Amino acid sequence: MKLLLIGFGTVGQGLAELLIEKRNTLLEQYKLDIQVVGISDMLKGSLYDAKGLDLDKVLEVAKAGKKISDLPGAFEGDALALIAKARADMMVEATYTDIKTGEPATSHIRAALNKKMHVTTTNKGPTALFLSELNELAKKKGVKFLYEGTVMSGSPMLNLARETLAGCNITQVKGILNGTTNYILTRMEEGLAYEDALKKAQELGYAEAVPDADVLGWDALAKVTIIANAMFGVKAKPDDFPCRGITEITAEAIADAKARGKRFKLIGKVWREGDAVKASVAPEEVDMSHPLAGVMGGTNAITFTTDILGDVTIVGPGAGRSETGYSALIDIIHAGGKR
Numbered sequence: 001m002k003l004l005l006i007g008f009g010t011v012g013q014g015l016a017e018l019l020i021e022k023r024n025t026l027l028e029q030y031k032l033d034i035q036v037v038g039i040s041d042m043l044k045g046s047l048y049d050a051k052g053l054d055l056d057k058v059l060e061v062a063k064a065g066k067k068i069s070d071l072p073g074a075f076e077g078d079a080l081a082l083i084a085k086a087r088a089d090m091m092v093e094a095t096y097t098d099i100k101t102g103e104p105a106t107s108h109i110r111a112a113l114n115k116k117m118h119v120t121t122t123n124k125g126p127t128a129l130f131l132s133e134l135n136e137l138a139k140k141k142g143v144k145f146l147y148e149g150t151v152m153s154g155s156p157m158l159n160l161a162r163e164t165l166a167g168c169n170i171t172q173v174k175g176i177l178n179g180t181t182n183y184i185l186t187r188m189e190e191g192l193a194y195e196d197a198l199k200k201a202q203e204l205g206y207a208e209a210v211p212d213a214d215v216l217g218w219d220a221l222a223k224v225t226i227i228a229n230a231m232f233g234v235k236a237k238p239d240d241f242p243c244r245g246i247t248e249i250t251a252e253a254i255a256d257a258k259a260r261g262k263r264f265k266l267i268g269k270v271w272r273e274g275d276a277v278k279a280s281v282a283p284e285e286v287d288m289s290h291p292l293a294g295v296m297g298g299t300n301a302i303t304f305t306t307d308i309l310g311d312v313t314i315v316g317p318g319a320g321r322s323e324t325g326y327s328a329l330i331d332i333i334h335a336g337g338k339r
Helices: 011-021 021-032 053-064 079-085 105-114 124-141 157-163 177-187 194-203 218-232 251-259 321-336
Strands: 002-006 035-042 045-048 090-093 118-119 170-177 262-273 277-287 297-305 308-319
Touching: 002 011, 002 079, 011 021, 011 053, 011 321, 021 321, 035 079, 045 079, 079 105, 090 105, 090 321, 105 118, 105 297, 118 124, 118 321, 124 218, 157 170, 157 218, 157 297, 157 308, 170 218, 177 194, 177 251, 177 262, 177 297, 218 262, 218 277, 251 262
Parallel strands: 002 035, 002 090, 090 118
Antiparallel strands: 035 045, 170 262, 170 297, 262 277, 297 308
């Protein structure tokens, strides 16, 4: 399998490390001999070699903060030009997320699908805004469009619903979909004011300098929209659902909830109400007896409510270099692996 990596930041490099580390496993267990033939990154430059790139060398240069385009095989042109030129079986799209337009990732995905490449993305923008269209294009071209990493990073939430819970009627999905806000709420319960907890999250790299996407709930809203579209079959946009973040929660409110046996969590939720599918993102007081209440720090968790098994909860990482890289690896195996 020949791969294109579009975006070579945290996720792209995490995947490259896994491809090196798991090379023998991929060959032996899944009959996958993977060669990365092209890489394009807005800051680091682009490379292309139809015979395969030396990933060890590329990673060494990238980690040193240098341009990969200084290496042999430098490609003159942007990501779309590389997609147009490259002979590849699959593209991994891991550029930055723009939840308002889905660009430039959506254009990358359309171009690759039109060339009959399988695509996996960790980018929430295209999947929240254009999932139905991209699924249809992939079907038309006879390839797969996969997006496991868009909701809970490497924790296999979408695969669990699609495969392991096949046959169950899932009536509700609710959970902690943003690790940054969960970390802030955890620290506030320990006694920190919101501003101090946010500053600590920024120091640790959980929160951006401008943290609006996390603390106002937009990141969780994008993931809720993906769940609604992928699992409940609607064609919704993020603006279709109400969204509130955590900025108005006080330390006093958190202490009061705890005294009543409850704990504040920012909850993303999708549920069926008659024939309608509804969704929301908002702070909720979760009873201490519920599995979601015990999920602290930067961890994510989702509870599926089903007709056969009742509630099923999955807890795992919602971010991270190797964790998100792993989500792309899952999709690569699903697209081309053989047992």
